[in-house]
Amino acid sequence: MFIFKSIVGKLWMTIIGLVAVVMILLGSFLIPYVEKYFSEFKDQTISITTLAERISYLSTNRTSDDAFNLLTNELTSFNHAHLILVSRDMMETIYPQVEEKPILYRAVDFFSHEEIQKVFNGQVIDNSKYIQSPNPVSPHNQFVAVAVPVKSISSSYPDPIDHIAILYQPQQSYSVISSYVIRLFVYVAIGGLLLTTFFAFFLFYKITQPLQRLKKAAGLISMGELSIRVPNDSSDEIGDLAATFNRMAGELEETINAHSQEKEHLASVLRSMTDVVITFDADGSIILTNPQGNKLLREWNSISNWSNQLHDGTSSLRQPDFKQIPDPLQPLFTQVLTSAKEIQSNVHVRSDVWSVVMTPLYARDGVRGAVAVLRNVTEEFRLDKLRKDFVANVSHELRTPLSMLQGYSEALLDDIAGTAEERKELVQVIYDESLRMSRLVRDLLDLAKMEAGHLQMYYRETDLNSLLKRINRKFSVLSKDQGITLVCEVDQTDLTLDYADEDRLEQVLTNLFDNALRHTHSGSSIYMKAEKTKVDDTEGVLVIIADEGDGIPAEDLPYIFERFYKADKARTRHSSGGTGLGLAIVKNIIDAHNGTVDVTSTIGVGTTFKIFLPNLQREIEDFE
Numbered sequence: 001m002f003i004f005k006s007i008v009g010k011l012w013m014t015i016i017g018l019v020a021v022v023m024i025l026l027g028s029f030l031i032p033y034v035e036k037y038f039s040e041f042k043d044q045t046i047s048i049t050t051l052a053e054r055i056s057y058l059s060t061n062r063t064s065d066d067a068f069n070l071l072t073n074e075l076t077s078f079n080h081a082h083l084i085l086v087s088r089d090m091m092e093t094i095y096p097q098v099e100e101k102p103i104l105y106r107a108v109d110f111f112s113h114e115e116i117q118k119v120f121n122g123q124v125i126d127n128s129k130y131i132q133s134p135n136p137v138s139p140h141n142q143f144v145a146v147a148v149p150v151k152s153i154s155s156s157y158p159d160p161i162d163h164i165a166i167l168y169q170p171q172q173s174y175s176v177i178s179s180y181v182i183r184l185f186v187y188v189a190i191g192g193l194l195l196t197t198f199f200a201f202f203l204f205y206k207i208t209q210p211l212q213r214l215k216k217a218a219g220l221i222s223m224g225e226l227s228i229r230v231p232n233d234s235s236d237e238i239g240d241l242a243a244t245f246n247r248m249a250g251e252l253e254e255t256i257n258a259h260s261q262e263k264e265h266l267a268s269v270l271r272s273m274t275d276v277v278i279t280f281d282a283d284g285s286i287i288l289t290n291p292q293g294n295k296l297l298r299e300w301n302s303i304s305n306w307s308n309q310l311h312d313g314t315s316s317l318r319q320p321d322f323k324q325i326p327d328p329l330q331p332l333f334t335q336v337l338t339s340a341k342e343i344q345s346n347v348h349v350r351s352d353v354w355s356v357v358m359t360p361l362y363a364r365d366g367v368r369g370a371v372a373v374l375r376n377v378t379e380e381f382r383l384d385k386l387r388k389d390f391v392a393n394v395s396h397e398l399r400t401p402l403s404m405l406q407g408y409s410e411a412l413l414d415d416i417a418g419t420a421e422e423r424k425e426l427v428q429v430i431y432d433e434s435l436r437m438s439r440l441v442r443d444l445l446d447l448a449k450m451e452a453g454h455l456q457m458y459y460r461e462t463d464l465n466s467l468l469k470r471i472n473r474k475f476s477v478l479s480k481d482q483g484i485t486l487v488c489e490v491d492q493t494d495l496t497l498d499y500a501d502e503d504r505l506e507q508v509l510t511n512l513f514d515n516a517l518r519h520t521h522s523g524s525s526i527y528m529k530a531e532k533t534k535v536d537d538t539e540g541v542l543v544i545i546a547d548e549g550d551g552i553p554a555e556d557l558p559y560i561f562e563r564f565y566k567a568d569k570a571r572t573r574h575s576s577g578g579t580g581l582g583l584a585i586v587k588n589i590i591d592a593h594n595g596t597v598d599v600t601s602t603i604g605v606g607t608t609f610k611i612f613l614p615n616l617q618r619e620i621e622d623f624e
Contacts, residue, residue, distance in 0.1 A: 011207075012200035019192040027185055045126050045144055048081065052146045052167035053124075055083060059150050059165065072096065081169040085150065088120065088162055107166050110145035119147040119164045143168045210238045214245055226253035276354075276374035282367065284325040284333060296374065300326050300349065329372060332358050336370045346377070353381040398440070401433035443581040447563065450588035457592055462500040464530050464541055464613075465490050471509045472528065475517065483522030489529040495541050497615050504589045505613075511582035512545045512609055519549035519607075533612070540595070540614040547608075552601035560599065561587040 055075060058068055073096035076083050083095040086107050107116060115125050127145040145168035149161045213230050220228045229249060232242040270277055270290040278297070279288045289297065325333050328347045336343050336358050347354045355377045361369040408426045449455040472488040479486040516526045526547045533542040552560060563584045590597045593613055601607040 011203050012196060015196040015199065016193060019189070019196060023185060023189055023192070045146070048144055048167055048169050049124065049126055049146045049148070051075065051081065052083075052148045052165055055167065056148045056150045056165045059085065059163065069095070076167075081167055084166040084168075086116065086164050086166060105143075105168065107147075107164075110143070110166060110168055111147055116147065116164065119149055120161055122149050122161060124148045143170055145169075207238065210234070210242060214242065217245065217249070221249055221252070226256060274375075276372075278329075278372045278374070279361070279369065280325055280333060280372070281369040282337065284330070286325065287369065293374075297326065300328070328354075329356065329358070332356060332372070333370055336360050337367055340367050346381075347374075351378070352376060353378045394440075394444070398437065401437045404433045405430055440581075443585060447581055447585055447588065450585065450592070455588075455592070457501045457504065459499040459501055462497045462502040462505065464495040464497065464505075464543070467502060467506060467509070468528060468530050468543075471506065471513060474510070475513050478517060479526065482517065482520075484517065484520050485525040487525055487527045489527070493532060495530055495532065497541060497613060500593060500613065501589075504592070508586045508589050508611070509543075509545070511586050515582060516545065516547035516549060516607075520547045521549070524548035524606075535596075535612055535614075538614045540612055543611040543613070545609045545611075546606060548606040551603040551605055552599070552607055553603060554601075557599060557601060561597075 055072060058071060072083060075081075076096045082105070084105075084107050085093040085095070090107075092107060110127055111119075111125065119125055125147045127143075127147075145166060147164055147166045150163035150165050151160050210230070217228045217230045226249065229246045230242045232239050232246065234242075273290060274292065276293040276296045277290045278286060278293045281287055286297075328349055332343055332345055332347075337360070340360050340362075342357065342359045344355070344357045347356050353376070355375045356372055357374075358370050358372045360367045361371060408430050411426055412423065446455065468488060468490050472486060476486055513526070513528075520526060524547070526545070528546075529544045531542055533540065535542075561583050563581055587597060590611060590613070595611060595613045597612075598610045599607065600610075
């Protein structure tokens with residue numbers, strides 16, 4: 001029941017129980033005492049009948065005697081009784097006879113006419129049904145009455161009984177007292193219940209009302225109202241409880257605010273991180289990601305067509321677009337859960353390389369998940385590969401001429417060449433290889449300066465018409481020797497650049513023509529053209545160099561401007577071949593002029609390079 005679930009109900013029932021126990025104990029002692037005290041009145045009817053017969057005997061032939069009157073008055077007064085002598089003509093004489101008449105009753109108040117007539121016929125009748133007093137002002141309203149006949153020897157009536165004596169006495173039985181005590185107990189119980197109820201509700205306002213305020217305040221705090229405090233207007237235990245609650249609420253507010261600040265700080269850190277952060281639970285479901293992680297998961301989702309998408313939230317730290325761990329991270333996640341240790345590895349997704357550091361999230365009963373930090377190390381991976389390739393290529397490029405220099409030098413020292421012509425041929429080989437080494441070292445130094453931004457550029461007015469014609473004359477003889485047709489188409493209009501490094505541009509064209517000649521077969525052509533154009537509202541000169549050579553595979557085109565990229569595929573090039581740095585130098589020089597270089601190629605058809613050189617003084621000055 002609800003009443004037993006509240007403090008008021010419990011207090012109320014406790015007090016009622018205490019009152020009931022006290023009343024039961026009091027009754028268990030009081031009722032036996034009353035029973036013992038009134039035991040002498042249990043035979044009240046017998047006693048009053050005996051007294052009535054005694055008075056009847058005394059009254060025979062002495063109804064007018066003064067001594068009889070005195071004796072009757074004494075007997076009735078002593079026994080707290082009253083006597084009524086009734087004659088056959090219903091005349092009544094009442095005893096005791098005193099000056100101040102008390103409130104008296106008549107014979108018919110106790111017996112009916114039929115019962116009175118039976119007494120005149122010689123019967124003794126006692127009324128044990130307790131006559132109700134007709135007078136409400138009497139101190140006693142219940143009586144025991146006995147009617148006995150009174151015989152008269154000298155009576156003139158034919159019957160010897162001419163009077164009857166009716167003796168009545170106030171009831172003083174045990175049942176009356178017991179009934180009174182029971183009524184008293186009922187009244188006291190009802191009063192105790194009312195007083196208990198009153199004090200219970202009094203306690204409600206004094207005890208439970210502060211508790212209700214505490215309950216309400218706790219509910220508000222649980223809903224986030226951390227500034228709620230309980231009014232404390234007492235110094236008792238409840239007041240101490242309220243003060244402790246307020247102190248707890250204050251500390252809780254400070255703790256939650258501190259945690260909120262830490263959370264916001266962590267969220268800001270995660271939002272500002274360029275690395276990808278993804279958190280998983282023990283089942284592999286994604287719990288949280290930062291914006292970079294959500295973006296990465298979207299990309300991987302589009303790549304692998306992963307499903308199980310979730311609702312797209314609006315928070316910067318929000319639920320990701322799919323709930324399960326991506327396939328590339330699944331082996332690492334399983335290993336972390338098994339070993340409960342941090343694991344670092346590289347993951348390859350298409351052409352990208354991701355460095356993954358996955359750390360377990362611990363709980364009391366074990367690992368509850370993992371957090372993965374991913375960083376795109378594709379560029380670092382590529383640069384490391386380039387570094388390794390660079391070392392390998394440089395070693396290869398230097399080892400060949402050094403070996404030849406060493407071998408031919410030993411041949412000269414050992415006088416293997418028998419004639420002057422043979423010695424001259426050996427010296428010529430040594431000279432050519434030394435030139436090749438010199439060219440390789442020079443290109444390496446130039447490229448290093450360009451990439452470091454320390455290459456000295458000499459900007460001045462440059463006529464591209466004159467430069468292209470000079471390049472055409474420079475390679476015309478070599479092209480004829482190889483059976484290659486060289487076509488130079490120059491716009492007759494002015495192709496002057498206000499600010500350009502003519503020597504560096506000549507180096508660019510030289511490298512491109514050198515590559516074209518080395519990869520173009522006899523009977524084919526090399527085409528060169530220059531014209532004015534405008535790109536993105538920027539005026540400049542477009543230089544096109546196209547050959548009909550072997551062409552470049554499509555998968556290699558994005559990497560041809562890297563150092564030594566083609567070195568691995570050019571081990572068989574002849575001694576006059578390139579160093580593998582020419583296109584990287586071309587790219588850096590064009591970038592230094594704020595220009596662009598594009599390449600298109602088809603295997604077996606040829607390759608076309610397009611160079612755009614802007615004619616803007618401000619751009620060159622900004623670059624410098």
